[in-house]
Amino acid sequence: MKILRSLITLTVGAAAFACVATAHAEDINLGIISTDSSSVLKQRWEPLIEDMNKQTGLNVKAFFATDYAGIIEGMRFNKVQVGYFGNASAIEAVDRSQGEVFAKVQYANGDAGYYSVLITNVNSRFKTLDDVFKNTKDVTLGYGDPNSTSGTLIPGYYLFSKHNTPVNTSFKAVLPSNHEANLLAVVNNKIDIATNNTEMLDTLKKQHPDKFAQVRVLWTSPLIPSDPLVWRKDLPQATKDKLRNFFLNYAKTDPHEKAVMAAITGFSGFAASSDAQLLPIRQVALFQQKQKIENDAHLSADDRKAQLAALDAKLSALSSAQAKQ
Structure with a gap:
């Protein structure tokens, strides 16, 4: 027992x-x-x-x-x-x-990363980037989440800044949304152009080739990790x-x-x-901050100089860190 x-x-x-x-x-x-x-x-x-x-x-x-x-x-x-x-x-x-x-x-x-893109409907009036930037006040832009790499940061620097086109003040309307919503808005011709990425386009091509055929790519970014x-x-x-x-x-x-x-x-x-792996993206973000400071008319010369010097020091540190990788 x-x-x-x-x-x-x-x-x-x-x-x-x-x-x-x-x-x-x-x-x-x-x-x-x-x-x-x-x-x-x-x-x-x-x-x-x-x-x-x-x-x-x-x-x-x-x-x-x-x-x-x-x-x-x-x-x-x-x-x-x-x-x-x-x-x-x-x-x-x-x-x-x-x-x-x-x-x-x-x-x-086998790709090491992906790409940001600017897209439009295949039947839109925009055939090239020149068509977009010649009169942005007549263009509605589907933009990404503020913290999105391919929807906001990369196109903000490599596309819009390079064309001296501040996103918030240059377009008829800016409509922030996620990649899926922006892609569908372009497919359905609800907005003129939108930022997106090649991951979303590849998925659309596989799942809905008929909808993918409605998309024209106007611009492709450098590689994003x-x-x-x-x-x-x-x-x-x-x-x-x-x-x-x-x-x-x-x-x-x-x-x-x-x-x-x-x-x-x-x-x-x-x-x-x-x-x-974040170092090159940090550099882009700092370059954008530099451009904003350089174009800020409300800053005094001394404030501008001090803030730019601080950003240059950060950029130098990033360059050194990248060189050690």
Whole structure:
């Protein structure tokens, strides 16, 4: 009888321990920037999150917000512990939200990144960039989220600044939205032009070739580094190890995992990365700040000189950091 009671005690104790272990599975919120509607993003990312839970033992849930700032602020206040960002929003997460880049996505076509584009409807009156810039006061622009790399930062510098065209004051109307909404607005001829990126165009081409045929690309940017994954620096090391191991080994050989990645905008997997991948994007952001200061008529000569000197020092530091990579 004593042996039986001991066996029962051991069995109950083991079951209780298992329940406690399950109950204390670490909760992780994976923030995903709002490049599309939440329903579309959920459909793309949930299969990967399910695999992550199975393989890591973590309790990972998707975290969506209506704009990029929602994910950045979510990480800042520890509502988001890991995030999929663009490079510009990753800078904000690193600088303001205790974030750190640890990985980046890889593309099935082997590209090291993607491109920002300016698009219009194939039947619009805009055949070239000259058609756009000769009279911007008669043009409606679909622009990206303020923290978007390909929707705002890159075209803001490489396209609009290069043409001496301040976005906020030069167009008939500027309509900020996510990539999906801007793309559909162009396809349906609701706006004249819009910023977007080659990831979205590739997805549209695969899923809706008839709609893709309605898009004309007027401009393509220099290469943008592939999107980073960011975690909070204060995550336990054991949790970081689980996350890094999962992402860096995911979709290497397994057909199911490869299919999951392909469904997320043509990705093939993940590679290791660091904050260093943000350096060229930081340079673009600082150049934009310089242009604003140089054109700010409200600044005194001394203030302008001091602010430009501070930005030049930051640019010099970035150049030195890049040279060491």
